[in-house]
Every structure is written in structure tokens, then in C-alpha cells.
Amino acid sequence: MSSASSMNSLTVATAAIFGSLGLLWLYKKLRSQQRRAGLKDKVVLITGASSGVGEACARAFYCLGCKVILCARRAPELERVKKELMALKLAPGIPAHTPHVIPLDLERLDELPDKAKEALALHGHVDILINNGGMSGRGSVAETVLSVHQKIMNVNHFGSLVLTSAILPNMISRRSGHILAVSSIQGRIAIPFRSAYSASKHAMQAFFDSLRAEVAEHNIHVTVLSPSYIKTNISLSALDGDGSVHAKMDSTTAGGMSTVYVADKVVDAVAKRQSDVVLGPFTHGAAIYIRALVPNLYFWIMAGRARKGTKTED
DSSP: OOHHHHHHHHHHHHHHHHHHHHHHHHHHHHHHHHHHHTTTTOEEEEETTTSHHHHHHHHHHHTTTOEEEEEESOHHHHHHHHHHHHTSOOOTTOOOOOOEEEEOOTTOGGGHHHHHHHHHHHHSOOSEEEEOOOOOBOBOTTTOOHHHHHHHHIIIIIHHHHHHHHHHHHHHHHTOEEEEEEOOGGGTSOOTTBHHHHHHHHHHHHHHHHHHHHHGGGTEEEEEEEEOOBSSSTTTSOBOTTSOBOOOOOHHHHTSBOHHHHHHHHHHHHHHTOSEEEESOHHHHHHHHHHHHOHHHHHHHHHHHHHTTOTTOO
């Protein structure tokens, strides 16, 4: 075979490979758009919707034509989000449903069942529940008081547990629904000076993993999203070990993923009915596997991190 023929064959093969990859990309893109279109008119309840990832999720689902229910402690901020959503120019064919606002505090566990009833009464059901509301903590185990552990556990774990349990019977009766929990990579691995936060997210992970298995027969889907650092105000509102507000923007948080990016992945996870999603740099995802496969190496790395006293990293 001549060199010219060889070059022509290589060119044809290369073109075929890139052409196939292009077609595959186009298929996946069209399939993703089709799945997202199927979310139109779905009722979506979002906790922590007054800022950060929750607010970005509200915008993302609203722009798909969903009926969003905005929940968080700060009623004025929820009203702001509602107003901004209603001012958006939606794509042709996308209905402009009026968002609903339900102020709630995830720490007030006894009030959550009534808040769930209020939400269910709006449309008769909730199709998608986004458990996003939460808080973080800073401090060593030795210096963290019990009330801080309790507060963070109540907000991050028990709040989501109670709200989910209150809405679940409606989903079971309809044999339809999707529940997504915004956890953290720290729900999969623990790092120094985050004992309260990591413990609450570990509990969340376990609860929703158990729930996923139990409700599969009822056609209900459960997703746990475990992101790395996100650029939000989470470190500003975090609690220090003595219960005071941290009130500092950590450098890792400031350099984290955008809320828009994370919200897009939340929509993707719901549209694709994904069970478990980890978001973040390769090294953070790799840490999960190191912890599982080479635990002593992971412990050594974390001990070194603790010695450096990196208390301000989220």
C-alpha cells in the first residue's frame, strides 16, 4: 500500500471516529433536552431557596416550566426570589407558573409536618422534593459544645428526614416522585474540624440510601448529591465550636463551584433519575476511593491536615 493510500485511510478513519463522537454528543444533548422537557409542570419543593444553591435551583426548575414552592427561614428573601423568578423571560412554550412561598425553619422539627401539609395543599401533591437547606460548622471535637452538634444535626439531617417523611405518603399513594438530598463530599468522608457537619451529612447519606431501597417498588426515585466546595455564604453562617457565628468567607468556599453549575447538575440528576452524584475536583472524588480502599493512607493524610490546623477550610 502506498503512503498516499495509507494517509487517506488514516484520514477516513479519523473522520469516522470524530464523526461518531459528534453524533454521540448530539444524541446525548438531545436526549438531555428531552428529559428536561419532561419536567414541565412538575411541582418542585425546594428548601434553602432564599439564597445559594437553593435559589439557583429555583431559577433552573422555574425556567423549565415547573411549579416551584420556595422554602426557607427568611420570608423577605423568599419573596425577593419569587419576584425575580416572575420577572424572568421564559422560552416559548414554557408556562409561567406563579411560585409559592412557605417560610419554614428546618430546626423546628415539630412544625415541619404542618408545613408539608401546606405545601401539598397547594397543588395536591409534590413531584420533586429538593432537600437543600442546611448549615455548616467549624471547630475541633474537643472545643465543640453539644448544642452545636445538636443544632447542625437537626438542621441538616433531622429537618430533611421529617420533611421527607411527611411528604412521602403522598408520593407512595401516587406511585410517583423524586427526592433529592444535597449532601456533601463530607457526607462520604470526614475531615478534621468538621465533626458536627460531617456527622450530619453522613447521617443524611445513610438515611436516603435506605429510603432509596425502600421506595423503589413505589416508583419513587432518590438522589444523593455530594458536592465539594460551592461558592455560597455557608462559611459566613457556619457555627464555631462555641456556638458563635463563624462570619468569615473561607478561601476554599470562595473558590468553589458556582451555584448555577450545581443547580444544573441537580436538574440533570432529577431528569436522568440518577441515584448518587459526586461533584468536584478529581482529587476530592479520589479521596472517597482512598478512604474505602486504602483507609490507613487516608487516615495519615487527614492527620497531617489536622496538624496543619486548617480549621477555616470548608
